[in-house]
Amino acid sequence: MPNAIHDLKRLGYLIDTPACRMLEYDPFDASIKKFIGEPLEMDCNSDKLSPFTYTEGFRIKINDDPKLLQHYNVSLDSLACCVHEVTRVSQNLTNFDESCDNKYTTSECYAICNGASKEVATDGALVVCSRNESKSGPFYKNVHYFFHEDKIRDKIARHMERIKSHETLPLNFILMGVDSTSRQNIRRFLPETFKFLSDDPSSMDFMGYNKVADNTDVNISPVIMGNRAEDLMRFKLECYKKQKSNHDSCPLIWKNFSARGYATVYAEDAPSMGLFHFNKIGFVQPPADFYARPYMLLSEKEIGNPKANNNHYCYGLQSTTEVVYEQILRALNNLSDKVPVFGYFWSATYTHDSNREAAPLDYPTLRFLKQFTQSSHRNNTILLFFSDHGLRFGDIRSTYLGALEERLPFATLLFPPWFKDEFPETWRNLLVNQRRLTNNYDIHCTLLDILHGAYNTSLNLKTPYGLGQSLFLEIPTNRTCESIGIPWHYCACQSSSPTSIGASEVQQAAAILTQTINKLIENYPVCAPLTLKEIISAREYQNHQNFGQGTVKKKIWKVEDIHSDNRDCTSI
Template sequence: MARLMLRMKVSMILTGLFFTLYFGLQPLTELFERKHLVDAPEEVVFVNTSVCHVSGPRKPAAYYFAIEPIKKLQCRMPQLLTAVTQGGSNFLEAKRISENFNCKYWLKSGYIHSRQYTTDGQFDLKSGTARKIKIGTGEQIVRIRCSDQLNISRYHDVHYFLPPPDPKWMPTERPEKLSVMVLGIDSVSHMHFVRYFPLVKSFLENHPHTKFFGYSRVGLDADANLRPILGGKSSRLAGLNFLSDEKDWLWDIFKMEGYSTAYGEDNAKGILFRRNGHKELPKNKVDFDLTPVIVEMDNHTRYSIDLKEMIYCTAGRKFQEVLRDFILQLVPYMQGIPFFSFFWQSQGVQEYYEYASHLDLFYMMLLKKLLNADILNNTLLFLMSGHGLRAGEYRMSLQGMKEESQPLMVAIYPEWLKRKYPLAVRNLESNAHSLITPYDLRETLADVIDLVQLKDANLEVGMKRLQSHPANRLPRGISLFLPIPDHRTCDLAHIHSLFCFCRELTEVPTDDGLVIRSSRFLVESINQLIKPFRQCRQLKLEMVLLAHFLDFGEETFLYELRLRVRTNPGNGVFEATVRLSDVLLLTSPISRVSHYLGQSHCVGDPDLKTFCFCI
């Protein structure tokens, strides 16, 4: 009897266990067994118009990973002090430490762009104790060096104080204006973003936005692609329809319209304005400028954490974290007044394809903080890049070559903008797969400055005016709040052949006589550029690596070759397009797609550095 009861108990337990496992795991089983009715497309469409169709694979082309694990690139120095502003005063807050330190500091107050320190001082940090050191008040930069009992430097850092605004000086009612913020990530193509930013993509799905898949570069580097947006005159902003001598920056124009302005990069050399340093953007052009802080770090406290010495830290923070903290310090100001702000990150992403994957959480958290602070409810935010990866193994692939000209561009806007200006936002969204450029972004910002332009009646007038243009003569820049004409080509959009992938590429044998002749002409063109500089070696064609014939269609008699060549000395790899006729003609800038590192140490001009192999 006891055995029978035991068997029954075991049977009941096993039956219960069976039903628990079956019904508990059934949803999971169905998840694995369920087949999608429609498989995710392998191709992503970028441009889809009557005259241009550009698409690309979701999966990246094959490439070699970095020679060092990106995930291990962390700052190795301690972060002993943090900057805190409380009760109108600035403090350095020390964590509990395990030994005694003697610290000296140098301070800049008032005009922080000055090279001279206004004061200096020293303080002690005792083992096992926490301490706050009062520094002063207002906007300040302080550099601190702490040494141990053997006088060995153990901490060296720069801190920036930006106290919150005085409520007495903030307007009681926010003007009816739309703020503008540019969050730039250098060298990130649209597909690079699709593959490596899943958290940011999820954030976007819960906020009104438009991804501009057809956004194209018009210049070689970030500087050349940002100047049409930030540094030129446009038809409605200055009565002209071409870029002038670049004296009227957007910072000036927004300030004249009552906006506060801010600018920050994580690179002291400046990806933007790098040709002449930061002399082109003096203090009076922006209200809040991170430049003197980054320069101070670059001169005194930076150290590199990668073999190529391209990713910098100061104490326990990467330069990109300094940029993020600067943006967050500005939040109290952005909450009360209309703002035009421009921020750009370049460290890491310029050199390493896989570095982008470690920025996803960083930017998702930044966007979330801006959302929680109600900044996004009053801001048109552009998450963008100037171009894709410009050099390296991935760039050498055919897909990498295409992605270089397909930079990231996403517009994020508040919900009320769709309700108040329905035609404007409808046009904006309709341009997601149109061929667009930085010139269009400039015209778009002209409309943002004057929101009256976004009213349906005014847009309808603009749409009729755009339709009245001859088919072969469109404005170079067209506001994205207007529908970009379907017949727009690369030529009409002022996009060089080297950057245009609307035209089909047909691979040509590299030993073809015309290819060899055109390649020699390309190298000779480089030599003409560096000829006045005796410290630069003249280059010779070593090998034609790739040649493509560009299809202009049957209606034209134009013939061009897209070439990739390697030269010596230096093993430089260059690309350009050459038009074939009685006289060969370069129809694009010459792009270097290989690293040159220290080969060009004898010249300072960044444009010349790409070509010069120093003697």
Template sequence: VVRRCRPRVTAVLILVCLTFLSMLWMDWHIPIFSPLRPYKETILAVSKSAACHKSNTSKCTAHNVSIAPKSTAYNVSIAPKCTAYNISIEPKCTAYNISIAPKCTAYNVSIAPKSTAYNISIDPRCTAYNISIAPKCTAYNISIASKCTAYNISMAPKCTAYNIPIVTKSTAYNVSIASKSAAHNTLNASKTAAYNISGTQNFTANIHKRVHDATPYVPHNSSHDLVLWAGCKVPVYQPYGPDVKQFIKKLPPHKCSRQPPLIKVERDVLTLNTALLEKRKEILSNCTYEAINRVSEDKINYSKPVVFNSSVRLQADFIRVRCHTRSESSKEELVHTELHPILTKKQDVEDKLQSRMEQFLNLTTKNSGTRSQPLSIVMVGVDSVSRLNMIRHLTSTRHFLLTQLQAIDLINYNKVGQNTFPNLLPMMSGKAMTDFNRSDFSNHHMDTLGISFLWDELKSAGYRTLFAEDWPGVAIFNYVKKGFKNPPAQYYYRVLELAKEKNSKLFSESHRCFGTQPNDELVLNYTLAFQRLFRDKPHFGLTFLTRSSHDDVDGYHTRYLTRLVQEGLVKNTLFVFFSDHGMRFGGENAARLVTPFDIHATLLDVLYRVPGVRRNSTSGVQDPGISLFDEIPANRTCTDAGIPLFYCVCVNTRELTASSSAAKKAGTALIATLNAAVTKANVTDKCHRLQLSSINKAVELRGAQQYLRKQCLSVRNYTVEGSVYRMTVVARPGDGKFEALMSRCNGTSDFVIYGDLDRTNKYGNSSYCVNDSFLKKLCLCK
């Protein structure tokens, strides 16, 4: 989802901020909501003249448009004695609506039942263009100010209905617009100068127009699929549909103690809260602080403790503070331990970055012809939140993004892998998991595999970089992987999180609270402090939260976003709010297939200022990513976009009974494949042999054979025979739930597993006896 943030207007100039919201996957990885955008149409001027009055029949000019007796203006059959647009209107008449009863005389004009007024496909449940519109009717996103009704979406006084300047008192249709008016004319030239990122103001406006104007209207309660093109029909699900409503629960937020900390840190100054000690009736014995240092990706150490009394200036990235006190009444000795990040500018780093930025600006000035301040990039992600779950549980965050930051929604953002890593890898590098051997990541550090990550490019360009996660044990690049040999960012929060794990007694509420504060909020506050520190310098931040439930993080993110806006920290910044995938356990582009590869290509365009420049610089080879500043083809397929069939939304389905012959054979073959993988890995002495317990679901994928022909040819030199099935089975012992695509190649009765295998329920520590990430999904340790 791409979003634009509307800048604040000062007395001197308009400061523009670009906000960029990364799309969240829905439960089936298919987003379903976006603002309505009318398709191309002809809008004719409205006049207060007596045109078309009963007494002016001979020269009837409906809306100042000369209409012949058989004129089809507005797709309305107008009788010779045209009384078109007489003011008397039946209150319930759905003027301009598609579904109009034969007797409905909208504007006293006889309209045929199938009249397609304005040639706009509108959900029949929503009387778009109707005078009486229900409060929840979201046709054309009708939040319309009283004085501005022209297709407007909560616009400022200079209402720009579809980017058409309209005066404050403009009434709908009071603008003469030709049929090919720029009102609905998107910029189709993929690399037109309009998208040359040479000036922040134009850059912001053009991105918003290009991506936002093309968004089709898909209401939450629509039962219609969204057709992207003839071969791609995306199912639309209701966030509160009857099939899921019973499972939706609003969890109460975890309550941390919210006691003020004993130690206060501002920039690099540490201060003891003596007033709090007096309030607690405690007497201070001594306080010490220790710097927390990174030894390796998974190891830290502490410097020698330094005693301080009231305040001290520090030179460290992270510190541990211990204060010994005793109670005035019981004389009991108490130990207070706190961990804090210290965010300061690193002079040696600043000196290097300044020269790099100067060189980079010279390069981009040569390419774009304009020298201007580069955009900062800040990305905030939340683990396992589908798009529908964002609608259900991140209500205030979503509302803030859409209303305050004018966010743009990429409704068909499609994941390309099962979990976090295979979706973040292409976003950050342009590379796919299939570019590597499975063992590469478990045997080698990420920064020794020849991968040029986005932050590497940004550091070379003179950007300050931050990378923060809240759970080191399951971190994106560390879970069953070796992580990084050297810190990937100049401000690397993992060091503090490792220290938190070693001081686990400070965690409470199932690791939701650390000390007196919510842990998620601590991470977001670190990101906020980073943005404050470098508000006038180009910077990049990637923050990813994993621990908390949806209802918890809603308030944290809303407060974080509010502070960004209040403090002006979103100016000149590209902001990305995203998730990696939905829950597994338990312009034109807004409506087209978009993937993490495309986000990566877009960020490169932001960096290099001119669309297409160095598009593949971080991947080394041609990747399927298309920048959102270029037009994504309307007929783009999953193969074109780099989306494996297993995750492709462009496939029609038909459910089979679990007792069908095909389902039984495919389910049995799936379990046999799992056992074969365990045998091949030589861990049969550690893992139970699995058997088919039941078939949860068997779905035929129609038209999927084309994706699998290459698979059959490469494995057996055969072609695909018959259908492809998405199988969901339960294995025993252990009740593990597995999902995979199964197909049968011509010339053999054997089913072949295609693409990824997904474990759809939690397996916890049941696979403790193996370390390989793939085997952990399959193995039930003996």
């Protein structure tokens, strides 16, 4: 029935402070179970093949495993492989076109065969293998990624001086983001990953991490630039003055890390959906020392399969997310013994459009985390595994819990095992903050502490607008959404209960809503005035806010869904 009221399986509260209560509930609660769907099955390497080409250092070699040669029905004598070096096309900040961040060139063919190899001078290369004298075309393609040190020689020299003078060495910092993924959906479809992180004694799960705005742009820019979400939406930022402006002048946090000698890396798995590229130009010049976009564009074109909406699930024998994970490990393996590394990595292909499509990422993510934690990098790296928001569309959004988890992305910090013993007060604060209201601005402030190596005594730096607080400091219990820049609409600190759609307050709220919409469209002649047909559901909210000695509970009636007899007004 449209007006049926489901009883939630309440498990208590994730956050329970005088100013904020966040509901804890079963991720498979009856009210949302039918909208979750079955896990997507996707295997980019169902035959469990090893790559036909691989890298050693900066060289590309052919895998001469007899089983692999048999699979491809080829011998080393009948084989012709070409290596094409890939170079991003350079343009000038004073003279560029709108496709400046989508242009790259591939070199002429460098042939490798009969055990030969090719040393690659660029950070990316395409390999194409065919059978000699065959007209059937290539039987194998792959794109390989590299991290050449030439461009960061000055940073390496600076780091060597630090080592000689016995300075405290900076920690690497890795931002690993997965688009549109709530903490609840990690529990649903990445259960092994969630368990691994939960069991790690050096990880911090920020259960009250609340987004500050709607989509990716306005939730990630506060993290990496410290700006207010509203400034981005209103084009108030200098580097966002126009929708078609380039973003080279944006105050990206890794520029600060670069100035302190960090090698910087930027990679996204879905080029068309990039943070600075969806309906935008992107960058005229590379925004980081190592910028994966040209090679991701090439991968999309040459080895992308099968298609997932506007993107590809696989790049060759790997999922697009696995390619990103591999780049994290390669960056750390190749660079971190010579220079500290700051990396911004983002995966959107699997998770952007559906909760269930996250399922194929559980094993690759678990494997990546195991590789990372078992490596030497664990001892000198802080890793943030996080998202921008939960799923923003689909039928689950019509439910109360679906709307709630859309506001609550996941955010987990993974620290070196020695961190808690070296900085016990900071560790105590982090433990407390796991169950406090936190947001994007807090992560930015924490990055500022990490930038300055302020682990023991936080510098308590703020964003340019005074928002946020380092997670190395204890978050106060009187913190409200309003006080830290989270609009009421996105605030998850709200106790609520379903209420009868026949209640007089609900009828009045629906009437006011209809009148308000009609007021908004009255200047559009093609839009017919709306009349209320049906109220589907309603909830009564109690917004907890701390004032002086007591807590005021403000009742807010929210009509969650109404139907109208009139046609859609599509011209607004």
